[in-house]
Amino acid sequence: MSPSTQAMQKDDSQNPAMLWVQDGEALWNRAVGKSEKSCAGCHGAAPAAMRGVAARYPAYDAAAQRPVNLAGRINLCRTRHQQAEPLAAESQELLGIEAYVAFQSRGLPIVVATDPALAPLRERGRKFYQQRIGQLDLACAQCHDDNAGKRLGGSVIPQAHPTGYPIYRLEWQGMGSLQRRLRNCLTGVRAESFPFGAQELVELELYLFARAAGMLIETPAVRP
Amino acid sequence: MGPGSSAFAQAPPPPLPYVVADDGIPEPLTGAPGDAVRGRAIVANRQAGLCLLCHSGPIPEERFQGTLAPDLGGAGSRWSAAQLRLRLVDGRQLNPTTIMPSYYRVQGLVRVGAAWQARTLLTAQQIEDVVAYLLTLRAPRQ
Numbered sequence: 001m002s003p004s005t006q007a008m009q010k011d012d013s014q015n016p017a018m019l020w021v022q023d024g025e026a027l028w029n030r031a032v033g034k035s036e037k038s039c040a041g042c043h044g045a046a047p048a049a050m051r052g053v054a055a056r057y058p059a060y061d062a063a064a065q066r067p068v069n070l071a072g073r074i075n076l077c078r079t080r081h082q083q084a085e086p087l088a089a090e091s092q093e094l095l096g097i098e099a100y101v102a103f104q105s106r107g108l109p110i111v112v113a114t115d116p117a118l119a120p121l122r123e124r125g126r127k128f129y130q131q132r133i134g135q136l137d138l139a140c141a142q143c144h145d146d147n148a149g150k151r152l153g154g155s156v157i158p159q160a161h162p163t164g165y166p167i168y169r170l171e172w173q174g175m176g177s178l179q180r181r182l183r184n185c186l187t188g189v190r191a192e193s194f195p196f197g198a199q200e201l202v203e204l205e206l207y208l209f210a211r212a213a214g215m216l217i218e219t220p221a222v223r224p
Numbered sequence: 225m226g227p228g229s230s231a232f233a234q235a236p237p238p239p240l241p242y243v244v245a246d247d248g249i250p251e252p253l254t255g256a257p258g259d260a261v262r263g264r265a266i267v268a269n270r271q272a273g274l275c276l277l278c279h280s281g282p283i284p285e286e287r288f289q290g291t292l293a294p295d296l297g298g299a300g301s302r303w304s305a306a307q308l309r310l311r312l313v314d315g316r317q318l319n320p321t322t323i324m325p326s327y328y329r330v331q332g333l334v335r336v337g338a339a340w341q342a343r344t345l346l347t348a349q350q351i352e353d354v355v356a357y358l359l360t361l362r363a364p365r366q
Binding site: 131132133134135136137138142143146147150151152153154187190192193 | 270274276277278287288289290291292323325326333334335336337338339340343345
């Protein structure tokens with residue numbers, strides 16, 4: 001990352017993603033759905049209740065029998081507890097709440113959840129990460145493990161750490177989730193992508209978080 | 225038109241057969257000779273050749289060239305047409321772990337996006353054009 005992008009991320013008054021965090025705070029406190037409850041109505045104040053949550057996600061949801069990322073959990077809370085419609089993937093509202101929740105873990109190290117139900121799913125994520133895919137026949141690992149730091153055209157290949165999401169990306173002129181990023185890399189190698197929320201993408205997230213164990217959450221990050 | 229809408233158009237004909245001898249493909253893939261000017265345009269184009277995403281090369285008007293692969297300058301002094309042809313068609317046959325895509329192969333690929341299924345990255349004629357261009361890249365004499 002260039003020094004100017006880093007500076008933008010570091011200074012909250014310059015970081016455009018802080019606008020989403022502020023929106024998220026308002027949404028956290030807004031009553032919605034048939035329950036007429038806000039997130040705060042169940043959880044209380046986010047700085048205490050949500051501290052560390054993003055650092056240990058995705059998690060296994062026993063009732064749904066599938067892994068859920070943070071956005072998935074937020075939507076499960078909406079449907080199960082607030083009796084509200086789920087928020088659309090990549091909508092301003094969902095990115096706002098997600099950014100606000102993840103922001104409460106800023107500076108905390110990523111912890112690998114020990115839930116045994118997650119282990120085989122994480123392993124599937126690892127296998128996918130190492131599998132050559134798409135018309136270009138490239139694996140995530142070939143760029144992000146073997147060639148990180150080199151230039152692919154004009155872009156420096158990063159190490160694919162999920163520490164900063166949702167991020168503000170200058171190229172997008174807006175905010176986006178980790179799954180948006182993963183879908184970009186999938187179509188980059190001309191592979192068939194997965195829809196937002198697909199289990200395959202959550203499995204990849206599980207692996208990426210395990211791979212980044214101990215690294216500090218930096219949400220909301222800025223990327224070029 | 226959505227990105228996938230061309231996927232249901234008629235699939236292109238499968239790649240033509242070719243014969244590998246030593247570490248090359250001696251016979252051209254097509255009857256028409258390669259055109260170096262067209263080849264240069266393919267190499268420079270980030271949607272067609274994609275070469276400059278990984279390689280650098282003597283194409284000064286293209287900024288932001290990659291650093292994942294050797295410079296293409298002098299490739300025509302290092303390799304014969306036959307050798308260049310195989311490296312483009314399917315370099316995996318020489319180096320199974322290379323990151324360089326096989327530009328003329330449709331077999332053995334996983335989860336190819338609908339818009340690209342059963343399509344080679346370049347056509348036989350484009351391969352010949354790129355070979356012709358690479359052959360013009362001579363190392364300066366010592």
